[in-house]
Amino acid sequence: MKNAFSYPLAAAASAIMLTAAPIAHAQEVQNVPAAKLFPYLEAFLKVPAHERRQVKVSYRLRSANNAPIQATLVDATGGRLPLSVDERGIFTKLPTLAQLQAKPTVELKAAKDSKFSLNMSFMPVLRSATEYEARELAGVVAEGNTVIGKAGGILAMAAPKMTGIEFPKSESGVAVFGDGRTQPLPLSDGMPVFRPDQLKGAVKVRLAKPPSTPDFNSKKK
Template identity: 45%
Template sequence: MAGLAIAAAAGPALAEKVVPATKVMPYLDKFLRLPPAERSRMKLSYAILRDGKPMTSLKAALVEPSGARTPLPMNDEGFFERLPTLAQLEQGAKIAFDVPADLKLGSAMDIAPQLRPAVEYEVRDLAATVDETNAVIGKTAGVMAFMAPKFSGIAFLKAEGGLAVFADGRAQPLPLIRSGPYFRPEDFKGAVRVKLTKTPTKVAFYSGKK
């Protein structure tokens, strides 16, 4: 998860904080400019932080140049459930927060795979998800690409354990970290399937080397 500070833009003094949407959600416009087929295996999510922690009960609205407002609800983890469209971002839409204009806030971006929690996955889908996401990051990060994350695999949170299954029927245990097992395609060349002990609570990217 990457974060940055949000400064107040011009708006009603001390009534609310109004910030350009592109500052609240960096790289979203570049991401949406890519052809959908090139970014179908990943998703971006954004949260608002105060003192480094997500604000789960914050009220926010998208404000378009016409003055029209659209509520932007957040989920239990503090991430926006709805994001602006590319057209809205390009037209200069802003986001209004129901907090004093001088309140210091931060923004966090999360990159996640478009993989549903399941007990079994095809390795080709896992590998394609990792490869596509790294390619998207390279295309959207621009001159900051060297600082962008590079993912090496997929993590299965709270799945307890799992196996990499090969075409000949052989199986090899997946390595474990505190949150659960993970799969790196480079470590299991020739594997065709991943079978987990239980359905993960969440599927995430893994960026470690082992």
């Protein structure tokens, strides 16, 4: 989760710092407005679904001591819906637009004295593979920039333009052109990157290994 629109959300994080009040039990519970815990999610979900098919938004809640987290969406009637959080602190289940518009809270339960930081990222929706159509990747990059512009609010004004897709843990790769010739993909922080504007005419991208999680890249070289 390392693209240019991955921001530490200080305001939201401060809202979920669990206080160190002296209590007898081993866990503490705090209720946080869902809009604060998931900033920009409502704006993202308001973008028509067909315009964001290839983009998703991801939220990661991390604790300094890697304390396990339990999160539950609580609506105005008291209805409760567990929100899954994986071992990396990433929410694997998020509220729907209708749920967010009802202004629910999120009940966070964690070990006593836990303190958290929250990050959000816009991510490409791509399978892990060793071969991709260059046209598909170019479309994902274009859609990502459009969606970030529409849903990112004031942060989008400061975000660099996404220039390509990076492939963590793939080690190396090549762009394949229509005439059969190939060109090595450049590396960014050790990851091969496909930048459509720099490899015009490419028809496929082939990687040495499947990537762990393809991500956006905003660097120009």
